[in-house]
Amino acid sequence: MDSLLRALIRDFQQNLPNPGTPRRVEYEIVPKKAFVCIGVRRGGKSTLLYQIAHELIKKGTSPENLLYVNFMDDRLAGLRETGLQPVLEAYFSMYPEKKETETIHCFFDEIQEITGWELFISRMLRTENGQIYLTGSSSRMLSREIATEMRGRSLAWELFPFSFDEYLDYAGLPKKAGTSRENLLIRKAFSAWWERGGFPETLAVNEKVRTKIHQEYIQTILLRDVVERNDSAHPRAVMDLTRRLLSANGSLYSGNRLYDYLISCGHKISKSFIGDVLQWVEDAFFLFTVKLYARSIARQNTNPKKIYCVDHALPDAIHAVKGEDGGHRLENLVFNQLQRQGYTIHYYKTRKEREIDFIVQKPGGVTQLIQVCLTLKNPETRERKVEALLEGFKEMKLARGVIVTMDEEEMIRQQNNRIDVIPAWRWLLNPVPKKLFANFVRRTVKCRSRELQRHLLQ
16 A cells, blocks of 8 residues: 555656646635535546646645545555555655655545544644645535534635636636627537536537436436445435436425335335435535525425536436426526525515525525526516516515526516516626625636637637
8 A cells, every 4th residue: 555655646746637727716725724625526626636736836836745645546445444644654755854844735635535534634734734635525524524523624615517607718718798709609608518517527528428427427426425425225216316306407396295206116215215315415516405485494494495406417417308498407507606606595485476586695684586587588487587576576675686598688677676687698607796705706717729719609
């Protein structure tokens, strides 16, 4: 194990991986606090660590002061039992003169694979002269695992698949529709991102390969991050329930109906199993539940909930007909953008039982009511969406809201209220004001690709 660890450490130092498209994340490294990046598997967490390593080298850090280990490497399976101490011993056997004299930057990728990692990292922060960077594919790294063991010794950042503005960075395109050419480029880029989703590995492959990759992601997340991690006694039931939720993406669900469905499939499970699985898939950053907006927690918990996927294109991998429900895909896309910004998200029902897709909040009160609709050309659909917002305005004492559409734009004024109808591509570049409440502070990234621009104009 010692010789393998030495080889892996040296290989990273001598052949630093390509940093890829810079993510629109501005982070602060605080001494004696671990930098923690969490998010869905294959969402770009490792690449973010590579970008940090490149930045350190640009600022004068020696490659020899970088210690990187990815614990998803099957050759390191033995460390799951022995712990992390052999990693540190292997590094300092290579550079004994650096111990306690120089700052060592330790990058531990997918750290949740190692049993007892929390205590080891906590001890390193107290006793070693170094900075620690961690990634993991479980939100429990943010809650139970870190909060109980590391006691304020970390700062956690959530990373999601590429947002639309990050996709524009990848494509090297402008983010403001100024000239007609820029407008065309952005709209064609949105069409491509709409089909491909935001997982970095799927952006440059054809539809057939992309579907296979998405199917592999779903299978791996469920087996590794849900079934194995939680030691589920009913793996088949987990798979069937998750497929059911993916097929209902953007729709309301109830625990009782999901339970009846699994029973009809022949699974012998308890009702509590449904709640367990819903928590597990959210811990894995795979599926997310949105509750009804209500002051009563009991009312939130007893009413049907909505389900959304971490990436708007991922559910298509299990559908017999691709893109068969564009409305729910658009709704999922809007949810993901709001979640990236860190807002508290609910759906809303008026006193007359009219539904509003999202009510988003910042600390201290309601921020905005948002409806999502592919098109408002159908008079009945238009009336349903607009009337629901007008009722919501009255009940919540608001005067302005948004309807996100696929490609329609107008301003509706009724009863001293204003409703902005905005095409999704434009809304994604300026949704709810970012300065109010956000997980990330955006930074300007320069990334150009003339070849991709030409392709989008074809």
